[in-house]
Amino acid sequence: MIDAAAVVAALRATDTRSRGNREAWTPEWEAERAQLDALARAAAPGLVIERDAFANTWYVLPGDSADAVLVGSHSDSVPGGGWLDGILGVHAGLGLLASAARKTGRARTLAVVDWADEEGTRFGRSLLGSTAATGALSPTDFAALRTADGLPAAGVVEQYGFDATALGQPLPRLAEVRAAIELHIEQGPVLERSGRPVAAVAGCLGVRRLRIEFGGQRGHAGATPMDHRLDPVRHAAAFICEVMELAEVSSGLATVGRIAADPGLPTVVPARVELTLDLRHPELSPLEELAAAARAAAGQAQIERLFSVDPVHFDQQLLARAVEVTDGGEPLISGPLHDSVSLAVYGVPTMMLFAPSIGGISHARAEDTAESDLAEAIAAFGSLADQLLTTNP
Amino acid sequence: MIDAAAVVAALRATDTRSRGNREAWTPEWEAERAQLDALARAAAPGLVIERDAFANTWYVLPGDSADAVLVGSHSDSVPGGGWLDGILGVHAGLGLLASAARKTGRARTLAVVDWADEEGTRFGRSLLGSTAATGALSPTDFAALRTADGLPAAGVVEQYGFDATALGQPLPRLAEVRAAIELHIEQGPVLERSGRPVAAVAGCLGVRRLRIEFGGQRGHAGATPMDHRLDPVRHAAAFICEVMELAEVSSGLATVGRIAADPGLPTVVPARVELTLDLRHPELSPLEELAAAARAAAGQAQIERLFSVDPVHFDQQLLARAVEVTDGGEPLISGPLHDSVSLAVYGVPTMMLFAPSIGGISHARAEDTAESDLAEAIAAFGSLADQLLTTNP
Numbered sequence: 001m002i003d004a005a006a007v008v009a010a011l012r013a014t015d016t017r018s019r020g021n022r023e024a025w026t027p028e029w030e031a032e033r034a035q036l037d038a039l040a041r042a043a044a045p046g047l048v049i050e051r052d053a054f055a056n057t058w059y060v061l062p063g064d065s066a067d068a069v070l071v072g073s074h075s076d077s078v079p080g081g082g083w084l085d086g087i088l089g090v091h092a093g094l095g096l097l098a099s100a101a102r103k104t105g106r107a108r109t110l111a112v113v114d115w116a117d118e119e120g121t122r123f124g125r126s127l128l129g130s131t132a133a134t135g136a137l138s139p140t141d142f143a144a145l146r147t148a149d150g151l152p153a154a155g156v157v158e159q160y161g162f163d164a165t166a167l168g169q170p171l172p173r174l175a176e177v178r179a180a181i182e183l184h185i186e187q188g189p190v191l192e193r194s195g196r197p198v199a200a201v202a203g204c205l206g207v208r209r210l211r212i213e214f215g216g217q218r219g220h221a222g223a224t225p226m227d228h229r230l231d232p233v234r235h236a237a238a239f240i241c242e243v244m245e246l247a248e249v250s251s252g253l254a255t256v257g258r259i260a261a262d263p264g265l266p267t268v269v270p271a272r273v274e275l276t277l278d279l280r281h282p283e284l285s286p287l288e289e290l291a292a293a294a295r296a297a298a299g300q301a302q303i304e305r306l307f308s309v310d311p312v313h314f315d316q317q318l319l320a321r322a323v324e325v326t327d328g329g330e331p332l333i334s335g336p337l338h339d340s341v342s343l344a345v346y347g348v349p350t351m352m353l354f355a356p357s358i359g360g361i362s363h364a365r366a367e368d369t370a371e372s373d374l375a376e377a378i379a380a381f382g383s384l385a386d387q388l389l390t391t392n393p
Numbered sequence: 394m395i396d397a398a399a400v401v402a403a404l405r406a407t408d409t410r411s412r413g414n415r416e417a418w419t420p421e422w423e424a425e426r427a428q429l430d431a432l433a434r435a436a437a438p439g440l441v442i443e444r445d446a447f448a449n450t451w452y453v454l455p456g457d458s459a460d461a462v463l464v465g466s467h468s469d470s471v472p473g474g475g476w477l478d479g480i481l482g483v484h485a486g487l488g489l490l491a492s493a494a495r496k497t498g499r500a501r502t503l504a505v506v507d508w509a510d511e512e513g514t515r516f517g518r519s520l521l522g523s524t525a526a527t528g529a530l531s532p533t534d535f536a537a538l539r540t541a542d543g544l545p546a547a548g549v550v551e552q553y554g555f556d557a558t559a560l561g562q563p564l565p566r567l568a569e570v571r572a573a574i575e576l577h578i579e580q581g582p583v584l585e586r587s588g589r590p591v592a593a594v595a596g597c598l599g600v601r602r603l604r605i606e607f608g609g610q611r612g613h614a615g616a617t618p619m620d621h622r623l624d625p626v627r628h629a630a631a632f633i634c635e636v637m638e639l640a641e642v643s644s645g646l647a648t649v650g651r652i653a654a655d656p657g658l659p660t661v662v663p664a665r666v667e668l669t670l671d672l673r674h675p676e677l678s679p680l681e682e683l684a685a686a687a688r689a690a691a692g693q694a695q696i697e698r699l700f701s702v703d704p705v706h707f708d709q710q711l712l713a714r715a716v717e718v719t720d721g722g723e724p725l726i727s728g729p730l731h732d733s734v735s736l737a738v739y740g741v742p743t744m745m746l747f748a749p750s751i752g753g754i755s756h757a758r759a760e761d762t763a764e765s766d767l768a769e770a771i772a773a774f775g776s777l778a779d780q781l782l783t784t785n786p
Contacts, residue, residue: 188616205615209659220755221648221671222598222728223581226641228753233649234637240630248619255614256626257659259652259666266602266650266669266699268756273652276659278614306659335615360621362613363661 002095002382004375010039010091015083020365022087024076024117024128025156032075033057036114040094044101053166054132055116055157058173061097063106068173069388070111070180070348071096072130072339074118081119082367084374088355089183090114092378096385108178108389115339116162123153130342132162135170142167170346179318179388180343180350183381185369187336189360194329197376200322201352202331204341205253205280206311208291213302214239218263218271232273233261235299242297243277252281252290253335282311282333312341315349321387322351325380353381395488395775397768403432403484408476413758415480417469417510417521418549425468426450429507433487437494446559447525448509448550451566454490456499461566462781463504463573463741464489465523465732467511474512475760477767481748482576483507485771489778501571501782508732509555516546523735525555528563535560563739572711572781573736573743576774578762580729582753587722590769593715594745595724597734598646598673599704601684606695607632611656611664625666626654628692635690636670645674645683646728675704675726705734708742714780715744718773746774 014022014032022029037049040059048060060068073089093112100110116129123145131137142164145153154164186192191199216232240256247254255278261270277294281287287310295303323331332354344350355377358368369377407415407425415422430442433452441453453461466482486505493503509522516538524530535557538546547557579585584592609625633649640647648671654663670687674680680703688696716724725747737743748770751761762770 186616187613188618189621190618207615218757219753220580220729221650222600222646222673222730223579223755224646224728224753225581225583226637226646228582231637231648233633233652237630237633237637237649240626241634244619244624244627244630253615253617253619255624255660255662256630257614257654257661257663258657259626259654260657261650261652264651264653266671267648268650269648270650278659280615335617336613337615357616360612360617362616364611 002092002099002378004378007091007095007378008371008374010094011083011087014087014091020077020081020083021079022075022077023079023121024119025122025160029076030160033114036075036090036094040097043094043098047097051161052133052171053163054129055160055162056129056133057114059094059097059112061100061110063109063389065108066176067178068109068111068176069385070113070177070343071385072113072115072180073182073184074115074339076117076119078119078121078363080365081363082365084185084367084369085187085362086118086184088185092183092381095378096382099382100389106389107391110389111177118339122147122156126337127339127342130339132167133171134174134342134346135168136342136345137167139164139167174346174348177348180340180348181381181384181388182338182340182352183377184338184352184354185362186332186354186357187360187362188357190332191354191356192358192360196329197356197373198326198380199329199354200319200326200331201314201334201354202319203282203311203313204334204337205282206284206287207307207309207337208279208287209307210277211304211306212275212277212298214273215301216269216271219269221267221269224269229269231269233270236273236275239297243294246290246293246297247279250281250286250290252279252286254279276306280335284311287311309337309341312344314340314344314351318349318351322353322384325383326353351384353377353384395485395492395771397771400484400488400771401764401767403487404476404480407480413470413474413476414472415468415470416472416514417512418515418553422469423553426507429468429483429487433490436487436491440490444554445526445564446556447522448553448555449522449526450507452487452490452505454493454503456502456782458501459569460571461502461504461569462778463506463570463736464778465506465508465573466575466577467508467732469510469512471512471514471756473758474756475758477578477760477762478580478755479511479577481578485576485774488771489775492775493782499782500784503782504570511732515540515549519730520732520735523732525560526564527567527735527739528561529735529738530560532557532560567739567741570741573733573741574774574777574781575731575733575745576770577731577745577747578755579725579747579750580753580755581750583725584747584749585751585753589722590749590766591719591773592722592747593712593719593724594707594727594747595712596675596704596706597727597730598675599677599680600700600702600730601672601680602700603670604697604699605668605670605691607666608694609662609664612662614660614662617662622662624662626663629666629668632690636687639683639686639690640672643674643679643683645672645679647672669699673728677703680704702730702734705737707737707744711742711744715746715777718776719746744777746770746777
């Protein structure tokens with residue numbers, strides 16, 4: 001059984017040190033990873049600690065069999081993030097290591113993995129370490145990644161042991177993984193509103209993320225009659241209203257997170273408006289229909305695809321077990337992406353558990369979960385992990 | 394009769410020197426004003442040239458009476474502006490000076506005025522010199538003006554002879570002005586589409602300019618259900634659609650020139666959206682109704698008034714004369730503001746004439762008018778000026 005109080009204390013200690021600033025590929029992140037290494041060594045003497053070719057850390061406790069259960073999440077955070085996003089799953093995994101190390105006769109090997117750069121804040125690409133590990137990040141896509149200042153990603157990550165020449169192939173050690181589980185906070189309001197401390201996660205929403213540019217005719221705010229205008233702001237506004245309704249009707253999500261007019265002067269009808277549109281849906285076919293309807297609504301606008309991932313359904317057998325350890329409650333669908341999606345897409349039977357997020361707040365210092373809820377979520381996670389570790393291959 | 398070919402040649406020479414960069418309160422603007430002084434001296438030996446307390450230049454040719462006809466426009470331009478906006482009226486005025494100087498027996502005094510900082514690009518306040526001259530720019534309003542870098546306007550303009558202690562009172566010499574006229578380009582497409590080379594201007598649209606901030610609840614693009622969102626982008630989009638329709642129905646103009654979401658990340662439902670709304674209408678009551686309807690449509694949004702001017706109707710008697718010299722065509726209403734508005738608001742009988750703008754383009758290097766149209770507009774302007782100069786007081 002995992003010592004939940006110790007896990008919470010470790011989470012508090014990490015937050016006291018880093019204050020939510022553990023952005024991947026920074027000294028702050030590296031310093032915190034050194035702390036995790038020390039904690040893991042103390043928890044399970046004789047543990048094997050390895051950085052793989054993509055700067056992910058593997059804490060491996062060998063079992064009777066090479067068949068492995070992978071317990072993963074991420075220690076990196078957005079700048080100014082909270083005390084739970086990602087690092088909860090890592091500390092819970094180290095708590096599981098400590099618990100497992102005290103037992104004898106593990107049927108399976110336990111691998112706790114701290115995936116590198118889940119957040120994608122530096123290069124605009126989420127799940128960097130886990131997609132690299134599963135071979136899903138191509139050398140071409142990686143070569144195109146840049147920081148906001150235009151620096152190639154390769155120059156930044158190589159200092160942290162990331163070997164870009166190994167991209168495009170799954171790590172051999174993944175072949176021995178029989179199941180993968182991850183404990184994470186929900187980052188949304190659903191679980192808190194239902195009053196439950198933990199829930200199984202049936203899958204993740206698919207995403208279609210677009211950059212859309214509406215062109216127009218620059219004009220003087222006083223001198224251009226309304227019926228002579230090609231006003232891209234008006235076009236974009238009508239588009240936003242339409243696409244939001246389309247998303248609601250299809251039970252999907254639509255977000256325009258960025259919008260700007262050029263030249264952006266109060267007395268000038270803009271020449272163009274640029275916006276980002278993020279569409280999500282739990283099922284592939286409605287997601288594609290929603291994206292097609294949005295493209296149709298955008299008319300002659302220029303559209304660039306920024307990011308795309310299909311909906312993921314986690315493993316059905318693991319889902320049944322996860323529902324059982326979470327008292328039979330209805331599973332959730334995750335809106336945010338997680339490293340578990342990389343593993344599920346690769347083909348490993350994968351499952352997630354969610355703890356509630358107070359007010360649905362995340363990616364902010366105000367991110368929080370009641371300690372009593374964390375304790376119940378950690379207990380359910382430990383129970384699921386113990387089942388998987390003692391299952392005969 | 395004004396030598397239109399000489400006026401066009403002078404306009405070309407100014408543009409060759411300044412290349413559209415005559416922003417007020419810059420060395421480039423000052424250099425061009427020195428050229429104008431030299432041109433005026435050559436055109437009318439014995440001319441009185443004075444800078445007033447607000448850096449406006451007065452070129453005065455005394456008549457039999459102290460009663461004066463004021464012919465004004467502005468030599469300053471937006472950065473990267475065209476070869477006609479403002480400077481057309483100044484060069485046409487100097488052409489009129491040359492023509493008047495050749496005659497004898499002028500009933501009235503001719504004052505050609507180059508108003509300082511009509512464009513308002515440095516401090517965000519249009520008609521600076523002309524509103525200062527008429528006493529409409531208060532010391533308090535002036536004290537609040539800043540450059541984009543935060544420098545107080547006072548420190549910038551004092552190097553050019555602007556005396557802020559004289560603000561709040563009309564210049565005494567304005568008491569002798571019996572009529573004011575201005576030749577300007579339309580900066581819109583109406584005149585060109587009607588195929589006319591010149592038109593009288595019956596008045597200027599009133600303006601209500603607002604900054605509106607829609608508040609919302611920041612959320613994760615994947616984790617926040619649509620029905621739990623307070624999405625300020627969606628609110629702003631619906632507002633824009635509504636206010637554009639309101640403007641059309643009322644025969645007014647509505648422009649959203651600037652819009653931005655905060656924090657402006659593709660995967661975050663924004664916490665707030667800020668936009669500017671510029672409303673214009675030729676009549677006061679529909680303008681106020683339009684502004685009230687826009688405020689109502691904005692609901693709980695925070696609204697700040699950026700700028701406000703009521704519609705101006707130019708002098709009816711001068712309008713009849715102007716229609717006559719422009720071959721009886723329908724007068725226009727100006728969308729952009731002009732220094733003539735300052736004089737009309739002050740109480741001087743005022744009139745404008747417009748020359749066409751090809752494609753309605755202005756505030757850009759592509760700004761242009763056919764030379765044959767300029768010649769006809771200058772002739773009509775000269776004809777109107779001659780009538781006013783020879784009228785007995």
